[in-house]
Amino acid sequence: MFRLVEEPIDVGTLITSAFRPDCGAVATFVGTTRIDESSGASVEYLEYEAYRPMADRKLEEIGAEIGERWEVGHVSIVHRLGRVDPGEPSVVIVVASPRRSPAFEASRYAIERIKEIVPIWKREVWSDGYVWVGSQVGTRMLAK
């Protein structure tokens, strides 16, 4: 299951739906909004945008790559779009496999590939402006 969603992700349900009698290992990665502090200002929230439907298709491609490389029984990737508040999950990856090595390796592979190929962008919205992460473009003084 590969999805971009606007609403909060139900992590527990996503994981329990991966349990299968033929898989003994379920590895999960959750990326949450981390708050940095800099020069008195702080990040208030993150805002994500995507190029759809290319982003949806790239998530599915990552799932297919995982299926080619590892023995897995279930892969889910869900990524938030829009505003994500501090401490909330922005991405959840769940991989079930008969054994634990493939589960760990595939879940790590998924997050690395998301950061490489999925057309999603986030900006940090600070108390004094915003910055596009990775581009250093935005309205904060520090970004210019």
Added chain:
Amino acid sequence: MFRLVEEPIDVGTLITSAFRPDCGAVATFVGTTRIDESSGASVEYLEYEAYRPMADRKLEEIGAEIGERWEVGHVSIVHRLGRVDPGEPSVVIVVASPRRSPAFEASRYAIERIKEIVPIWKREVWSDGYVWVGSQVGTRMLAK
């Protein structure tokens, strides 16, 4: 939080309690009861026993080892005792860290160490008898 429990583990709550604004990555490992088939018989459930309180203390030691080796904000390990049915979680490990590498590495370390040093034993209860995993001792014909 390090616990041995007799009742089902609430995976979702365990993970969401690990979310912290200073940690951007939460890696989780869930071990579930896997069903093997052999010679017409099948595993009906697993049954775990522990040497307590040594097992409780060893879980805490693993948490301390992780704190010495990686930058982590939160570590939980919960292991079931007693009967665990197919597809149910027998162990859940949750690690939150500012960055994803320590989270992945520490969660994997935790499961490897559990399998090395924590005095817990499981037996597979089959339709035709049981076997202590790792000892090949039991009441099944195949075990003898």
Added chain:
Amino acid sequence: MNGVKVLLFGAAADRAGIRQTEVPIDHTATLGELWPVLADQYPGLMPMRDTLAFAINGEYARMDDAVSPGDEVAVLPPVSGG
């Protein structure tokens, strides 16, 4: 349609000041030929040139890939999902 639809995202949309535009072309060209037309119209994009990736009809493309009238081109700053 007599042109190429161009979508811009993230920092590229900010720099150009628009999220969508159309570049008129009446024959097949390469991405490399399309870029100067776009950069001329939205000079704020120029300093980002080396960091940008492009897609044609929803798939990553190279500068020598062909663009035809009716295609959709996307201007993609470094992705930052996760």
Added chain:
Amino acid sequence: MNGVKVLLFGAAADRAGIRQTEVPIDHTATLGELWPVLADQYPGLMPMRDTLAFAINGEYARMDDAVSPGDEVAVLPPVSGG
């Protein structure tokens, strides 16, 4: 208490046919000295010898570690948690 409390787990409890027993000792001995007394009383344990670990008072111990009257010794087959 005039002896050592011995706890057995998993396959070791099965092989011995008991989960708990007491080995009488009136002075400090080593685990290595305790083992033959135990194995003599519960010969089913003998074939497992090379796979067993031991704990004294809840901590892993070696065969030359000392056991005193009142201590708790645990006989631990290969652990299989997870």
